[in-house]
Amino acid sequence: MEFKRVVVTGLGALTPIGNSVPEYWDGLLNGVSGAAxxxxxDTTNFKTKFACEVKNFDADAFLGRKDARKLDPFVQYALYAVDEAVKDAELDFDKLDTNRIGVIWGSGIGGLKTFLDEVVxxxxGDGSPRFNPFFIPKMIADIAPGHISIKYGLRGPNFTTVSACASSNNSLIDAFNYLRLGKANMFISGGSEAIINEAGIGGFNAMHALSTRNxxxxxxxxxxxxDRDGFVAGEGAGTIILEELEHAKARGAKIYAEMVGGGMSADAYHMTAPHPEGLGATLVMKAALEDAGLTPADIDYVNVHGTSTPLGDPQEIKAIQQAYGDEIYRINISSTKSMTGHLLGAAGAVEAIAAILAVKNDVIPPTINHFTDDPAFDPRINFTFNKAQQREVRAAQSNGFGFGGHNASVIFKKYEE
Structure with a gap:
């Protein structure tokens, strides 16, 4: 069977360093930190008092106060990022077969704020179950793609992927596979997360997962x-419009890049810790390369999961060394989480946008906040520390790893006729 080709025709982003794709990309290239x-x-009693929050986002202005109240922040963020991507792709749904346009969306947790507020x-109260009638439909993780499909009248495949911090990488891979099999013409894919609240910060603090550099x-x-001491929580959303190539060409769409592969694996090791030898991470990168029909020699940039945790960072580099061999010394590596923080279920989509734009613009966003070399890492590896670097980027790989040992990796390359 001959697979159909899949291209990127629209992007949207709501991040801690920018409320649009241009703002986000500018923030990345200029090494802006979203943490504050x-x-x-009130964080008075919390170990961690900071995070990478979305800034200057007015849900009432975007959605209207009445509609905004019916939606958890993770859905508000999703609709905002999708709105930008739809406009960017210049989609006129009245002229498209909406029965063949789907939505696959990722979220690791879903409506945590709604759940917290209702339970509190x-x-x-007096024990009477006086719950808001919107409690369940605001909270469930699959409601984001539901609202997206309702807004635009899209009747293609519609569901949510939940694999912790790999969730939106999985949404991209699922959309990619449906498209290349000819099951749809287009997907709105991506992910959103909104966990900067008492439950989210308190829960991750209890796990000793967050930085406490207050x-x-x-x-x-x-x-x-x-001196890394844990990840910084982030929030926001990323949207990628994936489209079957001939469909995109027929409507005269602009093309950012081509999606050529995706890999999935499991660590099968521990509830939260990565495999100490990076076995699952190695497997997923190799699987994505094989799926794309590429070798490490074809890749110029890896946007790593790179969470800034003592355990996670070394295992990922070990995995890249095992998957790439000596090619690791030729490529650029960077962790954009150094600027955005960790957007959990939205991280894969937001970081895939960084990889796509690196391919399109031939520039690598940096890993900021580097002060002291870790002797555990080979000094020949180019981590793109502190400053963006210009170079040809023929193809880029983006990794996402989640609690439970879920791994998902995606690959984009320059589009050629």
Whole structure:
């Protein structure tokens, strides 16, 4: 069977360093940190008092106050990023077969704020179950693609992928596979997350997963630095319009890049820790390369999962060494989480946008906040520390790894006729 080709025709982003794709990309190239003291709740009694929050986002202005109240922030973020991507792709759904346009969306947790608020209100009451009628439909993780399809009248495949921090990489891979099999013409794919609240920060603090560098939030996300002490929580959304090539050409769409492969694997090791030898991560990168019909010699950039945790960073580099061999010394590596923080279920989509734009523009966004070399890492590896680097980027790989040992990796390359 001959697979159909799949291209990227639209992008949308709501991130801690920019509320549009141009703002986000500019923030990446200029090494902007999105981390600051948390404003959305009182952190007095919390170990971590900072995060990478979305800034200057007005849900009421975007959606209207009445509709905004019916939606958890993770859905608000999703609709906002999708709106930008639809406009970017110049989609006129009245002229398209909406029965063949689907939505596959990723979220690791879904409506955590809604769940928190409703349970707290119940606990404060007299025991009567006076829950908001929107409680369940606001909270469930699959409601985001539901709202997207309702807004635009899209009747193609519609579901949510939930694989922790690999969720939106999985959404991209699922959309890619449906398209190349000819099951649809186009997908709105991506992910969103909104966990910067008491439950999210408190829960990750209880796991000792978050940085506690409260005296210097802006530099707290330090992937591959000797003094890294945990990840910085982020929030937001990323949207990628994936489209079957001939369909895109027929409507005269602009093309950012071609999606050529995706890989999935499991660590089968531990509930939260990565495999110490990076076996699952090695397997997923090799699987994505094989799926794309590429070798490590074809890749110029790897946007790593790179969370700034003591355990995770070394295992990922070990995995890249095992998957790439000596090619690791030729490629650029960077962790954009050093700027955005970790967007959990939205991370894969937001970071895939960075990989796509690196391919399109031949520039590598940096890994910021590097101060002290870690002797555990080979000094010949180019981590793109602190400053963006110009270079030809023929193809880029983007990794996402999640609690439970879920791994998903995607590959984009320059589009050629």
């Amino acid at each position: 003291l948390i404003k959305s709740f 209100n119940f606990a404060k 005296d210097d939030p802006a530099t707290a996300s330090r992937p591959f630095d000797l």
